[in-house]
Amino acid sequence: MDTRDSTDRIAVQLNGKPRHVEAGLTVKELVESLGLNPALVVVELNREILSRSRYGAVGVQDGDTIELVHFVGGG
Amino acid sequence: MNEDTGMTATADRSDVADDPLQIGDKTFDTRLIVGTGKYPDNDTMVGAIRASGAAMVTVAVRRVDLDRTKEEAILHHLDPEEFFLLANTAGCYTADDALRYARLARAAGFNEWIKLEVIGDERTLLPDTAATVEAAGILAGEGFKVMAYTNDDLVTALRLEDAGCVAVMPLASPIGSGLGVVNPYYIREIKRRLEVPVIVDAGVGTASDACVTMEQGVDGVLMNTAIAAADDPVAMGAAMRHAVIAGRMAYLAGRMPSREIAVPSSPTTGMLD
Numbered sequence: 626m627d628t629r630d631s632t633d634r635i636a637v638q639l640n641g642k643p644r645h646v647e648a649g650l651t652v653k654e655l656v657e658s659l660g661l662n663p664a665l666v667v668v669e670l671n672r673e674i675l676s677r678s679r680y681g682a683v684g685v686q687d688g689d690t691i692e693l694v695h696f697v698g699g700g
Numbered sequence: 701m702n703e704d705t706g707m708t709a710t711a712d713r714s715d716v717a718d719d720p721l722q723i724g725d726k727t728f729d730t731r732l733i734v735g736t737g738k739y740p741d742n743d744t745m746v747g748a749i750r751a752s753g754a755a756m757v758t759v760a761v762r763r764v765d766l767d768r769t770k771e772e773a774i775l776h777h778l779d780p781e782e783f784f785l786l787a788n789t790a791g792c793y794t795a796d797d798a799l800r801y802a803r804l805a806r807a808a809g810f811n812e813w814i815k816l817e818v819i820g821d822e823r824t825l826l827p828d829t830a831a832t833v834e835a836a837g838i839l840a841g842e843g844f845k846v847m848a849y850t851n852d853d854l855v856t857a858l859r860l861e862d863a864g865c866v867a868v869m870p871l872a873s874p875i876g877s878g879l880g881v882v883n884p885y886y887i888r889e890i891k892r893r894l895e896v897p898v899i900v901d902a903g904v905g906t907a908s909d910a911c912v913t914m915e916q917g918v919d920g921v922l923m924n925t926a927i928a929a930a931d932d933p934v935a936m937g938a939a940m941r942h943a944v945i946a947g948r949m950a951y952l953a954g955r956m957p958s959r960e961i962a963v964p965s966s967p968t969t970g971m972l973d
Contacts, residue, residue, distance in 0.1 A: 694764060695775070696775055698737040700790065
């Protein structure tokens with residue numbers, strides 16, 4: 626019996642928190658689904674920086690650790 | 701002769717104009733660099749930075765807060781076409797962390813400049829100088845333009861220059877303390893001994909501190925809290941702009957010797973009997 630739920634979701638670690646996201650998304654689609662502009666976000670996937678040109682080509686996999694960072698005010 | 705006043709014109713003052721600040725391959729018409737943290741709101745931040753006349757502004761790299769994504773991204777408020785962004789590694793306590801943050805900052809795609817900061821002590825936020833030198837060498841080797849925050853320590857400053865930093869940034873006093881320049885002699889000695897620009901980073905509290913800092917002969921000053929935490933940050937931004945120019949011009953002018961005895965300004969001869 627398939628233990629995954631009917632919408633086919635995968636478990637990732639996103640910005641330090643466990644999260645279930647739709648299976649089959651690219652990184653670009655994931656970023657956009659969170660309401661973020663991919664041009665202003667840097668993605669670290671399993672401790673490797675993902676170049677922005679690859680956001681649309683790389684798929685999010687079950688068990689991925691993803692960090693989404695951006696610039697904030699600082700000194 | 702000036703026909704309106706009858707007075708002889710003084711020397712041409714164009715020679716008083718300062719050289720621009722050159723760091724690496726970049727040239728700036730202002731010697732003030734400002735941070736973007738701790739402002740009460742984004743409009744005040746932008747207003748204060750504009751009033752300060754700063755062209756280079758620092759930003760931090762942080763996780764996107766996925767619960768409130770819209771308002772916190774600073775680039776929704778600050779135009780990267782208007783200001784040169786200098787990302788920092790603030791909050792990093794190891795060389796490895798600083799490398800990670802620096803690489804993330806470069807991947808944002810604006811430039812390869814980094815304000816390197818490796819903290820060694822939580823209470824004083826004083827730098828871990830050994831880790832800073834180590835990280836500086838690695839980042840410079842990767843093509844980063846490294847501006848390194850450091851202590852007011854000459855030997856560390858020399859090591860950072862050797863490591864390939866485009867600027868070395870000794871503190872005036874601890875970050876956010878507002879204590880001003882606690883050791884002007886060390887700052888002057890660092891400036892005398894380094895070839896790369898020396899930017900005093902951290903510790904300025906008010907305009908007089910910025911002025912005194914620039915009077916030491918350094919190339920520039922970087923501040924955040926002094927402007928952001930003022931009652932009126934926009935007014936303080938303007939004050940800092942004037943203070944940095946005043947301190948720089950006073951340094952270039954060369955101050956009179958100070959002596960602990962009065963010397964009359966008016967002639968001592970020609971007095972009436």
